[in-house]
Amino acid sequence: MKKAFSYFLPALAIFIFVVILLAETFVVKVQTTNLRKEPKFYSSSIASLKAGEVLEKISEQEGWIRVRTSAGLEGWVHSSALQQRKFTLLAMDKSLKTQASAEEVALAGKGFNKQVEEEYRSRHGEISFAWVEKMLQMKVTPEEIQEFLKRGRLAEFGGEK
Numbered sequence: 001m002k003k004a005f006s007y008f009l010p011a012l013a014i015f016i017f018v019v020i021l022l023a024e025t026f027v028v029k030v031q032t033t034n035l036r037k038e039p040k041f042y043s044s045s046i047a048s049l050k051a052g053e054v055l056e057k058i059s060e061q062e063g064w065i066r067v068r069t070s071a072g073l074e075g076w077v078h079s080s081a082l083q084q085r086k087f088t089l090l091a092m093d094k095s096l097k098t099q100a101s102a103e104e105v106a107l108a109g110k111g112f113n114k115q116v117e118e119e120y121r122s123r124h125g126e127i128s129f130a131w132v133e134k135m136l137q138m139k140v141t142p143e144e145i146q147e148f149l150k151r152g153r154l155a156e157f158g159g160e161k
Contacts, residue, residue: 024057026065026082035075039064042146046075054085 034045039061047069049055055067055077064076121129150157 025085026055026057026067026077027085028053028055028077028081029083030081033077033081035067035069035073035077037075039066039076039078041078042142042149043076044142047071047073049077049081055082 028049028051031051033049035047035049036043037046049069053069055065055069058066058068058074060066060079061076063079065079065082066074066076067082068074121127149155
């Protein structure tokens with residue numbers, strides 16, 4: 001009995017390790033996005049996800065990915081907000097950086113970083129960024145999105161998806 005158990009435990013550990021390796025994982029690549037109840041932009045939000053959060057893929061449907069968070073929440077995120085997580089390779093030279101931080105991933109997704117933005121602002125003092133700042137503060141509710149789609153007869157309300 002003890003001999004069978006001594007084989008079972010390592011086999012179980014290897015099985016769990018292989019399942020974890022085969023699980024498809026994604027990283028949130030935008031500043032924030034919503035985990036939604038259904039695969040629709042106007043569906044109610046279950047939670048807000050931040051850049052760098054790691055999500056496990058459950059399934060996929062027409063540009064939406066059903067995911068599970070580290071907290072165990074399940075819902076839908078549009079694929080445009082996610083990036084497939086790559087395996088990190090160990091470098092022989094410990095001074096080499098082999099992984100980016102969540103902030104770096106989010107900034108790379110936007111195409112700039114704080115230094116680039118500050119340098120651009122300093123060279124272009126004549127440009128007002130007031131409207132950009134206002135746009136960043138704008139929030140559109142799922143109900144407003146649904147009303148927009150209905151009025152324009154877009155997607156499932158009479159037009160192309």
